[in-house]
Amino acid sequence: MDRTEPVTLTNMCMIKKNDNILVLDRNDPYWPGLTFPGGHVENHESFYDSVVREVKEETNLDIKNPRLCGIKQFYDENDHRYLVLFYIATEFTGTVKDSREGKLTWMTKEELFKHKLAYNFDRDLLVYFNPNIDEHILDGKRDELF
Structure with missing residues (x-):
C-alpha cells in the first residue's frame, strides 16, 4: 500500500510587535482580504527557512526564532x-x-x-489566539478545530 500523496507545503506567520499584529491585505483575486504573510515551501527547503524567506519577501522584515503554533490542512x-x-x-x-x-x-x-478577512481566515485566527487549538481541518465534509 502506497503511503505517499501529493502535498503542497506552505506557511503563514503572525508577526507581533507589542499589542500590534502585522496584517497583509492581499491583492490575490482568488483569496483577497486580510491575512498574514507567508507562502510556499520550496523544494529541499526547511520549514523554518521557508517562513523566514517568505516573510522577508512579503514584508522586508528579517524574523528571528519564529515559533510553530499550529497547522491547517485541506484538499485543493x-x-x-x-x-x-x-x-x-x-x-x-x-x-x-x-x-x-x-x-x-x-x-x-x-x-x-x-x-x-480572507475566506475562512477567521477560523485560522482561532488557532493563533487559542492555546488549546493547534489544528484546523477544512474539507468538503467538515471544518473542525482541534
Missing part, C-alpha cells in the same frame, strides 16, 4: 493535500515595506476582527 481543486504551517514571530529587524502581495498594516487583534 486537484484533490491534493494542502498543508499550512502557522508561525508566530516576535523578534525581527528591518522596516516594513509593501510588496506585490499587498499592503501591510499594523493592527490590534480587535481591529483585525473588524475588517474584511
Whole structure:
C-alpha cells in the first residue's frame, strides 16, 4: 500500500510587535482580504527557512526564532493535500515595506476582527489566539478545530 500523496507545503506567520499584529491585505483575486504573510515551501527547503524567506519577501522584515503554533490542512481543486504551517514571530529587524502581495498594516487583534478577512481566515485566527487549538481541518465534509 502506497503511503505517499501529493502535498503542497506552505506557511503563514503572525508577526507581533507589542499589542500590534502585522496584517497583509492581499491583492490575490482568488483569496483577497486580510491575512498574514507567508507562502510556499520550496523544494529541499526547511520549514523554518521557508517562513523566514517568505516573510522577508512579503514584508522586508528579517524574523528571528519564529515559533510553530499550529497547522491547517485541506484538499485543493486537484484533490491534493494542502498543508499550512502557522508561525508566530516576535523578534525581527528591518522596516516594513509593501510588496506585490499587498499592503501591510499594523493592527490590534480587535481591529483585525473588524475588517474584511480572507475566506475562512477567521477560523485560522482561532488557532493563533487559542492555546488549546493547534489544528484546523477544512474539507468538503467538515471544518473542525482541534
